[in-house]
Amino acid sequence: MNRIVTERGDITKSECECIVNAANPTLLGGGGVDGAIHAAAGPELLAECRTLGGCRTGEAKITKGYRLKAKYVIHTVGPVYGSTGRDEELLADCYTNSLDLAASHGIRSIAFPAISTGVYGYPVQPATEIAVRTVKTWLAGHPSADMTVVFCCFDDKTYRTYQEECKR
Numbered sequence: 001m002n003r004i005v006t007e008r009g010d011i012t013k014s015e016c017e018c019i020v021n022a023a024n025p026t027l028l029g030g031g032g033v034d035g036a037i038h039a040a041a042g043p044e045l046l047a048e049c050r051t052l053g054g055c056r057t058g059e060a061k062i063t064k065g066y067r068l069k070a071k072y073v074i075h076t077v078g079p080v081y082g083s084t085g086r087d088e089e090l091l092a093d094c095y096t097n098s099l100d101l102a103a104s105h106g107i108r109s110i111a112f113p114a115i116s117t118g119v120y121g122y123p124v125q126p127a128t129e130i131a132v133r134t135v136k137t138w139l140a141g142h143p144s145a146d147m148t149v150v151f152c153c154f155d156d157k158t159y160r161t162y163q164e165e166c167k168r
């Protein structure tokens with residue numbers, strides 16, 4: 001059965017098989033959730049990321065999770081809000097491509113942070129609408145995926161916004 005769960009907390013502590021990193025195109029680490037994931041996973045994660053040749057906005061790449069509980073990390077790059085005129089499409093691509101990659105690795109549980117809503121400046125409300133709509137569409141199109149999608153929200157405002165949006 002597919003399901004969606006909204007949680008408040010630190011994604012590095014997630015019990016999911018896979019966590020998603022809101023990375024930048026270099027995949028060589030940064031601040032925010034990216035910094036937290038690299039710090040918790042250890043230097044082996046950065047070493048593997050160096051072999052990947054970066055990642056374009058909207059695309060996704062997978063690594064092992066190393067010292068994390070999660071077996072895998074999917075690294076995706078959200079849009080810098082307002083920089084391309086294609087914010088909505090590129091943010092949706094992050095969710096779709098991450099889910100496609102997860103499914104192709106047999107992953108059954110995946111935790112997403114609120115991609116692009118920190119350093120990259122995407123307003124929380126529209127970013128949440130896109131995240132929830134895109135994930136619901138993907139799950140509806142993959143009825144036998146048996147996927148649990150966790151929206152891992154770091155702050156109260158994001159958590160409340162996701163809760164409201166998931167109820168719709």
Ligand code: AR6
Pocket residue numbers: 009010011012022023024029030031032033034035036037078113114115116117118119120121122152153154155158
């Ligand atoms: N667990 C869950 N969510 C978190 C955590 C955590 N440990 N830490 C932060 N968040 P951001 P972006 C939330 O800035 O906007 C990096 O430097 C945060 O509160 O991490 O996609 C990259 O290298 C916010 O809700 O990602 C890029 O350069 C959400 O995660 C750039 O930031 C996303 O905030 C990417 O910016």
